[in-house]
Amino acid sequence: MxxxxxxxxxxxxxxxxxxxxxxxxxxxxxxxxxxxxxxxxxxxxxxxxxxxxxxxxxxxxxxxxxxxxxxxxxxxxxxxxxxxxxxxxDVTLRRVSARWEGLGNGQGRLRRPITEVQADGRGQAGNRTMPRPAGSKPPRLRRRQCW
Structure with a gap:
């Protein structure tokens, strides 16, 4: 916009x-x-x-x-x-997949979400992967004890 x-x-x-x-x-x-x-x-x-x-x-x-x-x-x-x-x-958007970047095998920090969106309809159709805007902060997460 x-x-x-x-x-x-x-x-x-x-x-x-x-x-x-x-x-x-x-x-x-x-x-x-x-x-x-x-x-x-x-x-x-x-x-x-x-x-x-x-x-x-x-x-x-x-x-x-x-x-x-x-x-x-x-x-x-x-x-x-x-x-x-x-x-x-004119165009239909559908989320194909969503995942978080940054979390390793049992360790790490969530850095940003990665979402793949598929567009169908008139005009340009196709897939696009959308990460969080550059420089934006990850969501605040509260720590909770799991055991």
């Missing part, structure tokens, strides 16, 4: 803003944890004022509603990032 862009997360009450901040994600975002039954209207309003809208619909979405929201996002220049099933999506 461009410098100064805003994002919104909607329909994800479990979204952890603190975890996102610790992962190096700037918190210039809005959070609508539970948009309610009129969520398409709320998402349309967010599309009008935010650069990126991540939405998890509360249930199955009709192709008509999906098409209207996608058209509105295209018209406004907003990135619409649906989480879960979305009819006729």
């Amino acid at each position: 461009r410098e100064g862009a805003w994002a919104c997360v909607s329909g994800m009450p479990q979204f952890g803003a603190l975890a996102a901040a610790e992962a190096g994600i700037p918190l210039e975002l809005a959070l609508v944890p539970e948009p309610g039954p009129d969520w398409p209207t709320i998402v349309a309003t967010l599309i009008d004022g935010v650069d990126l809208v991540a939405i998890r619909p509360p249930g199955p979405i009709s192709p008509t509603v999906a098409s209207r929201l996608a058209a509105r996002a295209r018209q406004r220049g907003t990135v619409l990032l649906p989480i879960g099933e979305w009819p006729d999506a």
